Amino acid sequence: MEQTMAQDELHEECGVFGIYDLDGHDVASSIYYGLFALQHRGQESCGIAVSETQGPKGKVSSFKDMGLVNEVFNAENLERLKGDIGVGHVRYSTAGASTRENAQPLVLNYVKGTLALAHNGNLINANELRHDLEYTGAIFQTTIDSEVIAYHIARERLKVGTVEEAVQRAAAKMKGAYSIVVMSPRKLIGARDPFGFKPLCIGKRDNSYIITSETCALETIGAKFVRDVKPGEVVTINGEGEIFSDMTNAIDPCKEGRCIFEYIYFARADSHFDGISVYDARIKAGRFLAQDSPVEADLVVGVPESGNAAALGYAMESGIPYGTAFVKNSYVGRTFIKPKQSSREQSVRVKLNVVKEAVAGKRIIMIDDSIVRGTTSGLIVNMLKEAGAKEVHVRISAPPFLWPCYFGTDIPAREQLIAYNRSIEDIRDLIGADSLGYLRIERLKEMVSGLPICEGCFTGTYPLAPPTEDIRGEYER
Amino acid sequence: MEQTMAQDELHEECGVFGIYDLDGHDVASSIYYGLFALQHRGQESCGIAVSETQGPKGKVSSFKDMGLVNEVFNAENLERLKGDIGVGHVRYSTAGASTRENAQPLVLNYVKGTLALAHNGNLINANELRHDLEYTGAIFQTTIDSEVIAYHIARERLKVGTVEEAVQRAAAKMKGAYSIVVMSPRKLIGARDPFGFKPLCIGKRDNSYIITSETCALETIGAKFVRDVKPGEVVTINGEGEIFSDMTNAIDPCKEGRCIFEYIYFARADSHFDGISVYDARIKAGRFLAQDSPVEADLVVGVPESGNAAALGYAMESGIPYGTAFVKNSYVGRTFIKPKQSSREQSVRVKLNVVKEAVAGKRIIMIDDSIVRGTTSGLIVNMLKEAGAKEVHVRISAPPFLWPCYFGTDIPAREQLIAYNRSIEDIRDLIGADSLGYLRIERLKEMVSGLPICEGCFTGTYPLAPPTEDIRGEYER
Amino acid sequence: MEQTMAQDELHEECGVFGIYDLDGHDVASSIYYGLFALQHRGQESCGIAVSETQGPKGKVSSFKDMGLVNEVFNAENLERLKGDIGVGHVRYSTAGASTRENAQPLVLNYVKGTLALAHNGNLINANELRHDLEYTGAIFQTTIDSEVIAYHIARERLKVGTVEEAVQRAAAKMKGAYSIVVMSPRKLIGARDPFGFKPLCIGKRDNSYIITSETCALETIGAKFVRDVKPGEVVTINGEGEIFSDMTNAIDPCKEGRCIFEYIYFARADSHFDGISVYDARIKAGRFLAQDSPVEADLVVGVPESGNAAALGYAMESGIPYGTAFVKNSYVGRTFIKPKQSSREQSVRVKLNVVKEAVAGKRIIMIDDSIVRGTTSGLIVNMLKEAGAKEVHVRISAPPFLWPCYFGTDIPAREQLIAYNRSIEDIRDLIGADSLGYLRIERLKEMVSGLPICEGCFTGTYPLAPPTEDIRGEYER
């Protein structure tokens, strides 16, 4: 038996959440709620580390394990996490390195006491940095980039006067995507790579300050959005509630490169990054599809959940009614096992079913956010036809997916991508649709009102030169 | 710490799934998939019992426990369930009697071998039947009605020649709501009460026959709908694939009384019962609301998931655009714990967040399927306003909820119902809406095209005289 | 992988413990401690059921599961067991029927309220009684004899005025071995079969009364031994602390038949039954062996734990020094798994190791309580030789094991018994001993000072005619 459908989806590689309650209240339950709001960013492991800023300097309580937030945490272990400053993490990783040892936050003792660190992103020079460290006698107990970052912070701390300077200097050595939250005994620090690949924002609730991956986590705990952490910025929040900004690592804003897939797929529709609402971007993508790939039809439907907003945009723009074609079974989770004799079709059917009455006899425009391998798409098109749809026109709210990502998204090998070496017409034929339209690459920047973005997975051109070797090879087991 | 939000929702009390594979293939994985499709009908416990029709008569393998389908079953215990005939069950119950002993299916040895039984519904004469049995020396090891039914089947079996006759005669003694699936060594039997309170249908996939609560479970396993089990009918499927129907217990069709709440709320939108599509009924409810409680507004939104179809109907009828206002966090499940210091508001926010961009500056029509205590509704209205909605008009796709249910729905005491002793205007004020409209009672029958229904929870008039005493008292602990 | 060594040992089939605290204190923790003391009588499942005699009549709280006492019970579930009267049970069973459903105590509702029942022993007419009940419409949810007993109590209760009378009349129908403890809402009742196969005794601590399998459980909870329950007796303890005795079912004392294997092997050395100390009986067995099978040697050692007392007796009688030859690893428990590539020898070595210094160069007399299949014995003799023992003389503190037991001991099929169709000399040769001596059958009665005993497993002659068919066949799966 094996887990299922995971193979035909893309995966984010983490969410981070840090909080400092200046009034000294325990923060573990706020982190717990925040991680629920970030769960879509990583479902393999999660963890929380907290500390008492008024207690013995450096006493950290932490708990982390494989599993979802509601599997890992219970009344008992949450109760034991006492502290007014803390960080949390949810993680997705490729199967091999998905071990308990690699769960985050990383908690460590170093020259100046303790530190807990949560990281979202992927470094492309992690191996070089790792080797350099090893040649000065470092030992590594995990295979995650966070440990490399932690080492560099510790080493820089020997040279400079504050932990935030050490974070800035360590960050200057990192190449790639990183949004980091660091808990030191009396400071909460956030850092975002100069390209701004991954989101990171600041929030506030009463006398508590939060640094986290998405604004939806702020709203979930009742906090207000303060501002985004800027690309290249190191932000420090101290015990007086002062926010210090260090822009040493920043680059020319025009060279920044936000991950466009955060807007298309990864992020929650109720989040906004760098001034752009995820929901608005998706609505726009739908509108662009309606403009660029129009088709006569009776109903626009989204593949839940992520296709719904673009479908709404398509419906608004085209005037074709929006409808619901599918019931999604939310009880079929990560741990769903696939009995031996089950087919892939069975695995899709248990997750998704068509509402016959909604589609029978109709020409359907079906909006999805991506086609990866194409197997699931083909099955869904087929389900619509079986339910009586006269035509099924598939529209994808992103361009064809063609290149690897080195900055934090887990993508299958090129050969497994349906768009690799295939024409749109071939793909249409394979998935059995009556017509197929992708979002035009030119539309991506328009979707986010001109923000500089990374669209490497569609174009092969990255804001930062990708590594020449497979960066996952050596340490992932 | 305690579980949350459950208090402000209504609950179904079970789903059943039986299957007989005439080709002798194992059926446990099909039951497992079927139970996933029925999980919305009960999340407290579940179980599967199977038997080999060609093996030693009566060897039943079973497994049941507290928890969701994906918590209770794993590769190992599914593997051990060998058999070509079987029944499965998902269960919700009031807190007190939610014990492992009460999980179903009930497996038993009796005079003619073995039997496994799964039951959805609630008997109003269970206590009398139980007492009668005790006065002839019966012992009871659970507090569920199913055990009473099992006893009667066993006793009737002494008097008649076949198990299906025994089921029919036992059913004749039951008063109340029941949809039952019985597995005997070589027959699969289904029975539905004469009023047809709870749904039950027959399906077929290749050489397998299925009797289950909802048609969505048929589609999930790739089976075709054959027909509904009729109110009062006992259906028997034997090893030759013959389907026998016994209508002895049937009553005047005009006196039947389907549970209207199945259409409004409990059932999955992709199911249909007795010729009526749940989706269609909900669309209609939305249309009726638009006709009967019109209001000027910019956007119609549903409270996910169950409010969405009615919202679509409202939008269609009114011409006001349909939109999505909420992101629902599907990772917050049954086992979500509520840390001590958390407020009810926090509990709602972790489940539901508003997409500001979708609602800001707009007049919103918010469709929900019911208001029970009203606390959650108030919080949601408030969230919309905080997000910038100019007006919030609440429309409920059911009449006000005023009376107890004796036939399988778990309803709070009258005093806790928001509509009890309050005018619509009072309720509107309490939940902070700008206007409030309920579905008119007259519309209920129209929703289901004239099917005879039970609308007792709205009117206090039931198809069957309710018990004079509290029927849950004595055996529920 | 599989569990190990179990195959080469004999097994008891249960221990029972009932307690009634007249001062109204909770009894669950006393039962928990009592079950620890009885754990050697059954390691497969255990359970506790309690009730509040001053609470609503019949509210029983219970918990039972597969596993050892310290695996099944924890702070949380013990805390929830509130009540001043209760029964507990530890169970061993043959593999097939070792399911959670069959765990005890059995808790039931019947005509007069509730009852919890714990049973040690084996009925030889259970199938007949079961069939008789089925022909009057009974249903069975387990495959344990206790359910048959419970039914009969419920039925008799309809005819008589008190539960104790019902127990007595039900007991009168049972053939075979039974020691039962019954908890009714306000009475604690014990019953022992007329032959007294299995032990049962009464104890008292302050204002609490206990009925349990072994006196060691009394001492473990700090209670005093009051007296044994007599063969055929039904004992009732009421809320005033009165003890009523009903001897209706008793037979001619000379025909009684205590299980001699309780003294030889099953019971703990610190228990005493029917006036005879288990320890004394084992010391005597050792002395008899020294008298009847003397041999020149340097050291007498016991195979731990059960061979130690007899070894001490042999040493006393012979004047040969007693010593310790083995270290037993008590961490290797029931759940020890045996990796695929492991040999039986490995399985023995992980449990038992020889202290070389104690045996090297010496002629050893090794005392064990039985040889079942002989494989383990052979390995142990070999280990002694490897450790340098010059000679190994094996003495068994029981006669050769030759016949099945129908009264509660799980014995392999005759063909698997080493003594079946083999001479003593053959057995000696097989296990590699230099000499071999068994206890003479005549000595058994002497061991227990003339108590009437059942020695059927050695002689094939039973106090009660054994069943003609295999009594385990039909209901054990």
Added chain:
Amino acid sequence: MEQTMAQDELHEECGVFGIYDLDGHDVASSIYYGLFALQHRGQESCGIAVSETQGPKGKVSSFKDMGLVNEVFNAENLERLKGDIGVGHVRYSTAGASTRENAQPLVLNYVKGTLALAHNGNLINANELRHDLEYTGAIFQTTIDSEVIAYHIARERLKVGTVEEAVQRAAAKMKGAYSIVVMSPRKLIGARDPFGFKPLCIGKRDNSYIITSETCALETIGAKFVRDVKPGEVVTINGEGEIFSDMTNAIDPCKEGRCIFEYIYFARADSHFDGISVYDARIKAGRFLAQDSPVEADLVVGVPESGNAAALGYAMESGIPYGTAFVKNSYVGRTFIKPKQSSREQSVRVKLNVVKEAVAGKRIIMIDDSIVRGTTSGLIVNMLKEAGAKEVHVRISAPPFLWPCYFGTDIPAREQLIAYNRSIEDIRDLIGADSLGYLRIERLKEMVSGLPICEGCFTGTYPLAPPTEDIRGEYER
């Protein structure tokens, strides 16, 4: 509720087991068996790490968790541990630092690939070494000494040509007690501190080489003892089965200091270290007690298990018969919970009961290996008296326990030791014995035939100057 009796016992701090199978067979199951044999050395956590010497250099599979060997390992996780070289560990620690993070073996990547390390002992300069490392930028993820050792190995490896040289040079920096097993990709290395505080030995089975804490682990897996690792020695076993010895770190043999408590209490009686049998040492201790503290009596008994061998020695020397007074309940394990209302007496009674028949009316000499706080001893003496013992003469096979241990034994604070500031007569009075005798300090060396020993816990004089500060303070949380 809390765990119990642990407080009144002394604890060892670990056992190690390494193995290299030159024929390429998997070693995980041998480690698993070996850890069972070492379980008495640590019951809080355990782990196994293995590697394939012919596979990709450095691929380590490992599993570790809190719990006993049979709780942590099961068929599934053992099956996944593929490799022909490996190390295992069992651990005891003081409560605070008893976390999953601190479980061993420690697995790490460093400059030359991977390493797994298991450690028994306690360094007294760990904090200094840790600080030194931190001042060169090291980070620490655990609070165990093993991480300090690992760092030094990694750093030394940069300077020298082989891992074994690095181990030797790292060891040269350690002060205190350590017996280490290191797995590198193609070598198994063992190192023992110059004082030889903790045992370590080499074994061989067919073409497999083993380095482990105790010889009993060799016998358990069917291996032969080759020799002890010498104090100060670094032993390396390569892929050709060659054993290299490096004695660079050795000191004057007369200054060595074996832990005498290994012989008295910690080690299993079937082990031998440095030429001395643990069993023989205990027998001698008993004989010395008989010579130095004679008393007229009828029976000599040991407090199980560790008092039994000394009791036998006392009996041999005195001519007073040896007997068994206690039944120990081996089912009461580490996870035994103590319900709130339970007394300490209850906790002792559930573990130990007196066989009345063995002691009633007799004058008893009771041998135990130590009195720590004295509470348990007092309860046991009382139990013997209650059982009818006329006199109870306590003899302890060690001198009074008076000083802290810095080398790996967990000892309560001085104020809690019964012998602190009390005369022998005071202690005798407190525990209620009729007489009390301790082993004379002069006898300790005699017990082990003149081996140089550390007897610091009795005399306050250590082979190595103890630290001036509390060495556990800073990093243990």
